[in-house]
Every structure is written in C-alpha cells, then in structure tokens.
Amino acid sequence: MTQIIPTAEPFFFLGDRSKSACLLIHGFTGTPKEMRWMGEFLNQQGYTCLGIRLTGHATSPEDMIRSNWTDWTASVEDGYRILRGISNNVFLIGLSMGGILSLLMSTRLAPRVMGVVTMSTPYKLPDDPRLRYVDWIARMIPYMPKSNEEPGTGWFDKQAWKDHIAYPQNPLRSIGQLNRLLGAMRDALPEVHVPVLLIHSKDDTYVLPDNIELIYADILNATDKTKLYLTGSGHNVPRDAARQQAFQATLEFIQRIESTKESI
Numbered sequence: 001m002t003q004i005i006p007t008a009e010p011f012f013f014l015g016d017r018s019k020s021a022c023l024l025i026h027g028f029t030g031t032p033k034e035m036r037w038m039g040e041f042l043n044q045q046g047y048t049c050l051g052i053r054l055t056g057h058a059t060s061p062e063d064m065i066r067s068n069w070t071d072w073t074a075s076v077e078d079g080y081r082i083l084r085g086i087s088n089n090v091f092l093i094g095l096s097m098g099g100i101l102s103l104l105m106s107t108r109l110a111p112r113v114m115g116v117v118t119m120s121t122p123y124k125l126p127d128d129p130r131l132r133y134v135d136w137i138a139r140m141i142p143y144m145p146k147s148n149e150e151p152g153t154g155w156f157d158k159q160a161w162k163d164h165i166a167y168p169q170n171p172l173r174s175i176g177q178l179n180r181l182l183g184a185m186r187d188a189l190p191e192v193h194v195p196v197l198l199i200h201s202k203d204d205t206y207v208l209p210d211n212i213e214l215i216y217a218d219i220l221n222a223t224d225k226t227k228l229y230l231t232g233s234g235h236n237v238p239r240d241a242a243r244q245q246a247f248q249a250t251l252e253f254i255q256r257i258e259s260t261k262e263s264i
Contacts, residue, residue, distance in 0.1 A: 002059040002060055002063055003059065004053065004058050004059055005031065005059065007033055007165065008032060008033045008053075008058040008165045009032065009058070010050070011036055011039055011049070011050070011051040012048075012051075013039055013043035013048065013049045013050075014086070015042075015043050015046045015047045015048040015049065016046040016047070016048075017048070017086060017087060019047050019048070019087065019258070020087055020089040020091055020254065021048040021049070021083040021086055021087035021089070021090050021091070022039070022042050022047050022048065022049045022090070022091045022093055022254070023050055023076070023079045023080055023083055023090055023091070023092050023093065024038060024039050024051040024052070024093050024094070024098075025051075025052060025076060025079075025092065025093065025095070025097075025098030025099075025101050025102060026051070026052075026054065026057065026094075026095055026097075027095045027096030027097045027098050027120075027236075028096055028170075028174070028178055029057065029061075029064065029146075029166050029167040029171075029174075030058075030097075030098075030165075030166045030236075031053065031057060031058040031165050031166065032051035032052065032053050032058065033058075033164075033165055034095055034164075034166075034236060034238060035051045035093070035095060035098070035238055036051055037239065037247075038093065038243070038246070038247055038250070039051050041247045041251070042250070042251065042254075045251055047254070048086050048087060050079050050082060050083055052076065052078070052079040054067075054071075054072045054075045054097075054098075054101075055067040055071035055072060055074070055075050056071065056072075056174075057167075058165070061143065061167045061171050064167065064171050064174050065138075065142065065171045065173050065174060067174070068177055069177040069178065069180050069181035069184070072097070072101060072177075072181065073101060073104065073105060073108075073181075076092070076101050076102075077105065077109065080092075080105070080109050080113075084112060088112060089112055089113075089114040089258075089261075090109075090113055091113070091115050091117065091254055091257075092105060092113060092115075092117070093118075093119075093250065094116075094118055094119070094121070095120060095236065095237065096119070096120045096121055096122065096207060096235065097121075097122075097178060097181070098118075098119075099116075099117075099118030099121030100118075100121055100122070100181055100182060100185045101181070102116045102117070102118055103118060103121070103185055103188065103189065103192055103196070103219075104181070104184055104185045104188045106194050107188045107191040107192055107193075110193070110194070113194050114194065114195075114254075114257055114258070114261070115194050115196065115197070115224075115254065115257045116192070116194055116195070116196045116197070117196075117199065117250050117253060118196070118197070118198050118199065118215070119200070119237040119238060119246060120199070120200055120201065120204055120206075120236070120237050121198070121200070122211045123182070123211040123214035123215050123218075124182055124186070124211075125175070125178070125179055125182065131175075131176070131179055134172060134173070134175055134176035134179070135173060135176050137172060138171075138172035138173035138176065142171060142172055142173070143169040143170065143172060144169060144170050144172055144175075145169060145170075146168075146169060146170055146206075149205075154203075154204070154205050154206055154235055155234045156203070156232050156233055156234060156240050156241035156242070157239070157240050157241040160236075160239045160240060160241075161239075161240075164236065164239060186218065189215065189218035189219050189220075190219075190220045191221070192219050192221065192222050193221050194222060194223065195222060195223055195224035195225070195253070195257050196219055196224070196225045196226070197249065197250065198212050198215060198216055198226065198227050199228045199230065199246050199250075200212040200227075200228075200229060200237075201229070201230040201231065201232075201233040201234065201235070201237060201242065202229050202230065202231050203230075203231055203233060203234060204234060204235045205234070205235070206234070209229065212227055212229075213227075224257070226253070228246075228249050230242045230246065233246075
C-alpha cells in the first residue's frame with residue numbers, strides 16, 4: 001500500500017457543532033497541507049474543519065496517473081458526507097483545482113452547501129492544441145514540468161515554500177483529467193446558486209488573475225458573489241505571504257452568510 005507523504009496527511013479539527021463546518025480542498029498535485037493553516041485558523045474561530053486528500057494525491061505521482069476526475073469529485077462528496085454528520089451546513093473552500101471542485105460540487109450537493117470560497121482557481125487551461133491528444137501523448141511522455149521558472153520563483157514567503165509539499169511534475173494524463181473537470185465546472189457555473197467568494201492574487205503567474213473574471217461572469221444565479229484581489233502572494237494563497245488576508249476574508253464571508261441565513 002502506498003504511504004502518504006509525512007506532514008501531508010488529511011486533517012480534522014472538531015469545532016462548535018452549532019456552527020457550519022468547512023470542507024477544505026487542496027489543489028492539483030498538492031496535498032491537504034496546503035489548506036492546513038486555513039483549517040487551523042477557522043477552527044480557532046469555532047468551526048469544524050476537514051482537510052481531505054484527493055484520490056491519487058500526497059502519495060506518489062503514479063497514484064495520480066491512475067485516478068480520474070470523477071475520483072476527485074467522489075473524494076469531495078465523501079468529505080461532505082462526513083461533515084454532514086456533524087453540522088447541518090457545510091462551506092466548500094478550495095485552492096486552484098480545489099476551487100474547481102468546490103464550485104462544481106456545490107451544484108451536486110445542494111441544499112446543505114452554505115457557500116463556496118475559491119482561491120487561485122482556473123476557468124480553463126491555457127490554449128494548447130496538444131490538449132486534444134493529451135491521453136495519447138501521455139503514453140510516451142508521462143510527466144511535464146510545472147513551469148519554466150526556477151522552483152519557488154512565484155512564492156513571496158520563501159520559508160513557506162521550503163516547507164511546501166507537492167509532486168514535482170505534472171502527470172500528463174492527469175492534465176487531461178483536469179481539463180475534463182474544468183469542462184464540467186464551466187457547464188455547472190450557471191447552476192451555482194449558493195454565495196461565492198472568489199479570491200485571486202494579482203501576482204499569480206501560474207493561474208493568471210483574469211481567470212477570476214471569467215468565473216465571476218459565468219456565475220449568473222448565485223445569491224451572493226464577491227471578488228477579492230490580493231497582492232504579495234503567489235498561486236498558493238493559503239500558504240504564501242498574504243494568507244492572513246485570505247483567512248480573514250473567508251471568515252468574514254462565512255459569518256456574513258451565516259448571519260443572513262439566521263435572519264431569514
């Protein structure tokens with residue numbers, strides 16, 4: 001059995017059962033560790049927090065290659081069911097691909113999803129004709145570099161980057177699965193009816209900030225939708241230098257939505 005990378009395990013922090021619970025979802029090739037500091041912050045405010053491990057992640061890249069995008073949605077549903085045993089209402093909070101999953105699954109897990117928070121979430125992959133043939137190419141070239149830049153270049157908090165854990169390369173077959181997941185999300189965006197907070201750093205060079213505008217424009221029926229731009233952070237918002245601003249904005253969003261529901 002493949003072992004989880006040390007310090008990259010899922011986490012669970014029990015809070016006040018009268019409050020909503022928070023499901024925290026990490027990014028593509030990432031681990032629950034990306035979301036742990038946010039989980040600790042929200043738990044200090046009394047919220048139950050579960051940081052799940054998406055199928056194929058936090059073990060070995062070979063595990064990820066064997067997983068499909070529907071395995072990732074199933075991971076989210078499993079986490080949601082666990083939290084529904086503790087709280088009547090759940091917020092979905094995701095980084096990058098975790099944000100994709102949060103938006104999509106908010107349309108499948110209604111009505112007990114209270115709201116969605118996304119960070120650094122893409123609307124689509126960069127245009128590349130090779131995407132049409134990615135499954136075939138992956139048979140010959142299983143991995144590709146994440147970036148042409150030196151590792152850690154996009155991070156503002158260099159100490160946090162040194163402690164970061166993720167697969168060093170992108171499994172090419174998994175990029176094809178990510179592309180399918182993105183298509184499902186785009187189809188679902190008009191069906192998102194819950195409140196949404198979209199967070200993105202203007203300094204993100206991995207998923208460019210214009211993605212937030214495309215997502216925002218397609219969320220046509222949400223009861224409440226808000227954009228928040230950060231600066232001084234790279235792609236990994238909940239680990240990088242502007243994380244406290246993202247944590248506080250998320251907390252205020254959750255409290256505002258909760259208070260709105262209570263007043264109805």
